[in-house]
Amino acid sequence: MKLYKFFIFCIILGLSATDIKAQNLSWEEVEPGIWKAEAGEPEVYDLLSASGAKPRKKALEKMGNVPFPISKKDINVQLVDGETYLRFPLEQEEEVYGFGLNFKTVHQRGRILRLHVDHYGDEDNGRTHAPTPFYVSSKGYGVFINSARYIDVYAGTAVRKDSEHPPVARDRNTDPDWTSRPYSDSVELLVPAKGTEVYIFGGPTPLDAVRRYNLFNGGGPLPPRWGLGFTQRVHRMYSAEDVRQEAKEFEERGYPLDFIGLEPGWQSKSYPGTLEWDEGRFPEPRKFTQEMLDKGIRLNLWINPYISPDAQFAESIEPFTSSHTVWAGLVPDFNTDKGRDIFFSQLGETQVDIGVSGYKIDEVDGYDHWLWPDVATFPSGLTGEQMRQTYGLLVQRYSEDLFEEKNRRTFGLVRASNGGGTSFPYVIYNDYYDHQNFITALINSSYAGVLWTPEVRASETGEEWLRRVQSVVFSPMAMINAWSSETKPWSFDEVEREVKEMFLLRMRMMPYWYSEYAKYHFKGIPPFRAMNLEEGFHSELKKEVKEKNLAKNPYEEAIRQEIKDQYMAGKYLLVAPMFEGQKSREVVLPKGRWYDFYTGDYVGNGEVITVTPGLDNIPVFVKDGGIIPMMTPRMHAPKLGEKVDIEVRHYGEKAGRYMLYDDDGETYDYEDGEYQFREICVKKLENKRFEGSISPPEKNKPNTVGNVSWKFMTQ
Structure with missing residues (x-):
């Protein structure tokens, strides 16, 4: 009898041990540059069904096709005890961004999170107002997990013993480069459900991946x-x-x-x-x-x-x-x-x-x-x-x-x-x-x-x-x-x-803000966005050297620096806010010539500058060739169909081009084609002076632009 019970016990152990199923994902291109796969048995109710999101197909078609951006064989799925384990590869120098509305960190590699809707509680642990299960790689692709569950994320933290690129084991006693967070070559996620939909968004740039994600979800809103x-x-x-x-x-x-x-x-x-x-x-x-x-x-x-x-x-x-x-x-x-x-x-x-x-x-x-x-x-x-x-x-x-x-x-x-x-x-x-x-x-x-x-x-x-x-x-x-x-x-x-x-x-x-929101809606470009999405911006993560207090903490390590206090606002503006008590601050400029928003003066090119703006202004800089359409200040926004005069500002030494958006400003008629983009062009003449022009309004389309004047800020 004892032998029989032992046999049954061994069978139960065997069943438990085999309750792990690996799955090869089958990828379907559902929109240009966007692929979908089903891991396990996805739940009927998920984020996309809750939101009712519908892709902006024409805009995605304009973005065109790109190759599948990562190695399919390195994407792994396991179904374990009714839960879904996902693993995506990471290269040595690859950075990841996203995983929701974080308040203290931009670079997410090396972080462990539980993506959980909550009021933000002073820690980037995944509990936040929008714990979007979407991340973007510095290699130019994005990953979205379409599950309405609390998702655990190990963003380049967990190291498998069968890793093809394992970290080096270091001796804490003698090696100054020892770290408590050795290199990991994967992003791993745990979805507490029997399956989930997985989406991959192609690039080729990180901004392109973000754009595809936004357009797949209907494009950004166009406010009145x-x-x-x-x-x-x-x-x-x-x-x-x-x-x-x-x-x-x-x-x-x-x-x-x-x-x-x-x-x-x-x-x-x-x-x-x-x-x-x-x-x-x-x-x-x-x-x-x-x-x-x-x-x-x-x-x-x-x-x-x-x-x-x-x-x-x-x-x-x-x-x-x-x-x-x-x-x-x-x-x-x-x-x-x-x-x-x-x-x-x-x-x-x-x-x-x-x-x-x-x-x-x-x-x-x-x-x-x-x-x-x-x-x-x-x-x-x-x-x-x-x-x-x-x-x-x-x-x-x-x-x-x-x-x-x-x-x-x-x-x-x-x-x-x-x-x-x-x-x-x-x-x-x-x-x-x-x-x-x-x-x-x-x-x-x-x-x-x-x-x-x-x-x-x-x-x-x-x-x-x-x-x-x-x-x-x-x-x-x-x-x-x-x-x-x-x-x-x-x-x-x-x-x-x-x-x-x-x-x-x-x-x-x-006029500038409204046009940039239109590009969010029609093209998926966030009107306010991270510097890491800007062409020509390179923020090298560096270890901050600080004096260690080994008596207080014998395991203290250097921490990473990241740029998290400046951002892009629309196509042309770089904003670097000042905080109480600051008299000056550093600003990291992307490659290319940049100019002061208020004066038009040249400030730098792909370098770190120090600014001392005083109380009057928030530091704002404009790309070379930047065009900023402005209007006369007023107490209220223009009324339905009301015309306003526009002043077009141009900055720098290069010719420029800007698409000015127009519709009635209040209704949803733009969804039926009742809108227009008017092209603003600034070209350089032989005498090195600038000349501006704006394309004529389309017939039978909303037109709220009155007189147009020009101001060339850089003399």
């Missing part, structure tokens, strides 16, 4: 022109009359303002919310909304999707909500038709239909201690984990539908997104408030297929306030969100003039 102006968020308990007075003060002081954000107090109850106007503070919401529109100001409403039991529709939506509550509020399941219809009908009928222009969708990210747990169940059958990874996608998708049905573009704020969410007209924000980390997040957003704003909240000094304002002028959304401290743009007398000038600069640059 008013979305690129300034937004001011007001105190959570403001009334309609308070908002009127706020708008009036902006007007009287000459500060541009395009949309006002109403915080939770517009609702009768919040945390959880009713999504119903408070009758005391906003007795006539339709009249109030129209009144603000007549002044050229839109309203953006704060919401989170957790429903108060006192909401009029609470009883009807209750059967379509989670097993768990948030702040004692119901959590709608947006993957049920009925739950989705009840919730978004409330937004449509009482808010969007009366002229509300957008939303700030809060708290769809985390923290664990108040959000639903992973043990939560939902009527659609999805797990708490799957819903956590995709809830931000769902609220963006179905709220945008409300505006698209009205043929009115929106531009709002959200706290969570993920792979597949590139096309949504939302900008991510959070309550973390480190200025330098905000700039690093802005850089990393270009690898994550999302937009991020380094918003301005409270500041201790006028210097800090001005430096933060300067950053948002050169970011996706120019937002002042200092209502809690009641700080206004003009609160610091010592820098009020400079702050106002920055407000006006944002408005003057609207």
